[in-house]
Amino acid sequence: MLQFFRSFFKSKIGLAITFVFLGLIAFAFASSDVANTGMFGGVAGGERVAVVGDERIDSAELAQSAGSALDRLRQENPSLSMPAFIAQGGLEEVLDQLIARYSISTYAQRFGLRAGDNLINSEIRQIGAFRGPDGNFSADAYNQALAAQGLSDAIVRQDIGSGLLAQQMLTPASFGATIPRSLATRYARLFKERREGAIGFLPSGAFFPDSDPSAAQLQAYYQENRGDFIRPERRVIRYALFGEDAIADAIAPTDAEIAARYEENRAQYAASESRSFTQLIVPTQAAAQSIRQRVAGGASFEAVAQEAGFRASTLADQSRADVADDASPGVAQAYFAAARGAITEPTRSALGWHVARVDAVETAQGRSLAQVRDELAATIREEKRVRALVDLAAQIEERIDDGETLTAIAQDLDLEVRNTRPVTADGGIYGTQGETIAEEIAPVLATVFQMEESEPQVGEVARGETFAV
Structure with a gap:
């Protein structure tokens, strides 16, 4: 059979058919490429999702605005995920807000209203979050605040400009506005209105269905309420704690260190x-x-x-x-x-x-070295403990950057590796009622939910005392 196809493709007819077939394949790829481009209104690749006047709202701006909205909501509900946000109508609401903002700006500009760079700069300088320690505007504080929120200078300026245009339009329109007297009269009469009627109670048992819901009914209910069934983001944390025990041998003060500290502070201990x-x-x-x-x-x-x-x-x-x-x-x-x-x-x-x-x-009276030895030893030991813990944390971070695993680091430092059950961002154990994560790892939970999978980091559990990796 293979010999037949080889002979066929070597003939003139076979070659012609081969070239036609290859041409069809090339045409199919070309057609697919054209169909997948955003030239015809697709939203992939940063293409538009809405047009307001001459302004385009592209998918990149929508995605960034949705991410910012989700971050704000997570401050009140840490376990909220993007699928749940979308299922609850969050994406549509963000898009409506973008369209409203662009509409106001376009309408204001049509009637000659402007928000120039100088006006926007003055508004930025008045925002307290962008001020430095001296109380004045700080470019560093401004850039850090934008980076923390995942925003760019262009987006912030655009938002402030839209807000200024909205103020120029809406403030004069609402100044001195009053409702008509006829409407106010009707509203005032509502407080004196009294009604009489009868109430009939319908017990649920009278119309409760006799049979269980069908598969179609369950599916329809699920589709209408699928947002209620989205599981929150959950993570299994694998960690090891280290503190003073890991550095105990390195922080004991020596006789030479105690004597040197006494000499440095001899005037303090003199009569x-x-x-x-x-x-x-x-x-x-x-x-x-x-x-x-x-x-x-x-x-x-x-x-x-x-x-x-x-x-x-x-x-x-x-x-x-x-x-x-x-x-x-x-x-x-x-x-x-x-x-x-x-x-x-x-x-x-x-x-x-x-x-x-x-x-x-x-x-x-003056105090001798023997009299202050314990005091000096405690001071030196505490200084060495803090310094050694910080150095150890830095060394572990370097080993992680070099690709070393948590297991290898724990074995080398004789640390116990522990695992949690699936936990949510608010510290609850997923699938349980009221059960929460262990207190020893709770302080670094926010950091854990910002990490990438299987990429260890070092976090401070108790300031200056305990760290987790």
């Missing part, structure tokens, strides 16, 4: 003295000496200062360095040389002549 004073600053040494002599003789420091036309001030919990910085090293020396309750020797600074009474003296 210290702080004092409180009542002081007076006068312009001359003679005045300061006179005040000192009178107070030393038994007069009140405050009364002497008031008689001299001055007002005493108080300094609480001052160290020697504090006084030296505020006045001068000489003043500090005089203040800390006097005994408690004594009057200091007059000493000069850039402000004048100082004389003071020592009101209180507080001393703190």
Whole structure:
């Protein structure tokens, strides 16, 4: 049989038939290509789904608007899926909103209304979400906000421009609008209207069908209410937790680290003295000496200062360095040389002549390395723990980027791999009543529902304490 076909295709008649057949195949491909293009109103490939005036609404804009609408609804209903959104009429509603927006813009432009770039820019600058830390418009904040919502600058400007055109049209039309008096009168009479009647109760058992619904009835009901039977998006989570246990050997402080930290903060652990004073600053040494002599003789420091036309001030919990910085090293020396309750020797600074009474003296004994060892060890251990956890999370992310699997990483770090039952975006276990996901993985649930399948990521479960991969 094969030999027959080979001989036939080598003959002149066979060659002619072959070329005709190949031509038909080529024509069929060409026809299919033309039929599949969007030249005749198809919506594939970003072609139009509606036309308003000279403006086209293409499928790409419709898809982006539908996605944004779904994201907004998911803030209230995290388990809502795109099929359910479409089944509930969401896509038609989004398309109606787009058509209405384009209609208003087209109608406004037809009558000479405009929303220029400067007006749109001023509106953008007034939006609080686009302001930086200084309260002014920030291009970085603007771009980040658009990226978070999956929007482009052109789309945002178009939306704002349409809104401005709508304001220019609708605000004047609604200004001072009132309903007709005849309609208001009829509406007011409704509050005084009273009616009498009778109510008859029809028990459902009187007309309840005797037989079960047929397959056709069930199918018809399903088609009318199929949106109620769309299952929410659900995911099975496979994860491993890691925390301090994974780095316990690497965070123990050494004797050298504790000693080095003590040396760095030796001044903090040295003996210290702080004092409180009542002081007076006068312009001359003679005045300061006179005040000192009178107070030393038994007069009140405050009364002497008031008689001299001055007002005493108080300094609480001052160290020697504090006084030296505020006045001068000489003043500090005089203040800390006097005994408690004594009057200091007059000493000069850039402000004048100082004389003071020592009101209180507080001393703190110095602490040795042995005394603060536990305190330093706890501080160093906590610092190393936080740093080691962050480093480990970064290392795991690098291993994931290199293609390593969750199982391999868990085996290497001696982590337990756990699996959940199918869960929905709101944390519920699919197919159960009120059962929810384990608390240990709940904080990263939002991240899980943004991930691609079989592409692990590292998420923070408890800030600075526990991570999940």
